[in-house]
Amino acid sequence: MGASALRVGGLVPFTANDFPGRFAAVVFVQGCPWRCGYCHNPHLQPRKRGALDWGDVVALLGRRAGLLDGVVFSGGEPTIDPALPDAVAAVRDLGLAVGLHTACIYPRRLEALLPMLDWVGFDIKAPFREYRKITGIDNSGDPARACLDAIIASGVAHECRTTLHPALLGEEEIEELAHTLAAAGVRNYALQAFRAQGCADKSLVAGATVGPAALARIASLFDQFTFRTA
Numbered sequence: 001m002g003a004s005a006l007r008v009g010g011l012v013p014f015t016a017n018d019f020p021g022r023f024a025a026v027v028f029v030q031g032c033p034w035r036c037g038y039c040h041n042p043h044l045q046p047r048k049r050g051a052l053d054w055g056d057v058v059a060l061l062g063r064r065a066g067l068l069d070g071v072v073f074s075g076g077e078p079t080i081d082p083a084l085p086d087a088v089a090a091v092r093d094l095g096l097a098v099g100l101h102t103a104c105i106y107p108r109r110l111e112a113l114l115p116m117l118d119w120v121g122f123d124i125k126a127p128f129r130e131y132r133k134i135t136g137i138d139n140s141g142d143p144a145r146a147c148l149d150a151i152i153a154s155g156v157a158h159e160c161r162t163t164l165h166p167a168l169l170g171e172e173e174i175e176e177l178a179h180t181l182a183a184a185g186v187r188n189y190a191l192q193a194f195r196a197q198g199c200a201d202k203s204l205v206a207g208a209t210v211g212p213a214a215l216a217r218i219a220s221l222f223d224q225f226t227f228r229t230a
């Protein structure tokens with residue numbers, strides 16, 4: 001499958017925030033099989049035809065190669081797309097570094113892709129047995145666990161993230177998850193407060209669940225720890 005088949009749902013031509021240490025473009029891949037209530041990109045969930053043509057995206061990246069030093073593939077879930085490895089290779093051919101945002105859904109595809117990546121930002125949404133209440137999908141913690149192990153084994157630079165939501169995860173569950181992640185080899189961890197903006201589920205109300213004492217205990221488990229508020 002050639003890169004031209006990549007279903008591109010959107011493009012941010014420049015960001016300094018989504019790929020650490022890089023000025024990057026973000027390519028949003030169309031499609032995700034999970035249905036998290038707090039999803040900020042519900043329009044990217046259907047696996048439909050992309051809004052943009054990959055050829056146009058590559059042409060734009062080529063014109064901006066002097067301004068950019070990286071591209072992040074995000075979603076949706078970018079590893080859903082069989083054309084992703086060819087798209088990653090095309091970006092590397094432009095001399096740009098490649099980052100990936102993934103929700104850890106397809107472990108075998110991710111494992112094959114990791115040698116081509118410079119950085120991975122990945123979601124671990126909850127203790128693995130609790131995944132269904134976030135994603136709406138039975139046993140969705142199993143691929144997440146497998147992806148976590150593959151990322152750590154690869155040695156690729158990473159940031160692991162968990163979104164906090166008071167109705168979905170309590171402080172004890174977050175601390176338990178942080179211990180699991182540290183034991184698995186995560187060195188760079190971020191907790192991000194849920195933001196209601198852009199979320200299709202209007203019954204979810206913004207707010208964080210973790211107090212300062214728990215945050216300090218969690219921070220002590222990792223080499224790098226970030227707490228992002230709305």
Ligand code: SF4
Nearest residue numbers: 032034036039076103
């Ligand atoms: S895994 Fe990510 S893109 Fe998919 S539904 Fe959940 S938050 Fe949205």
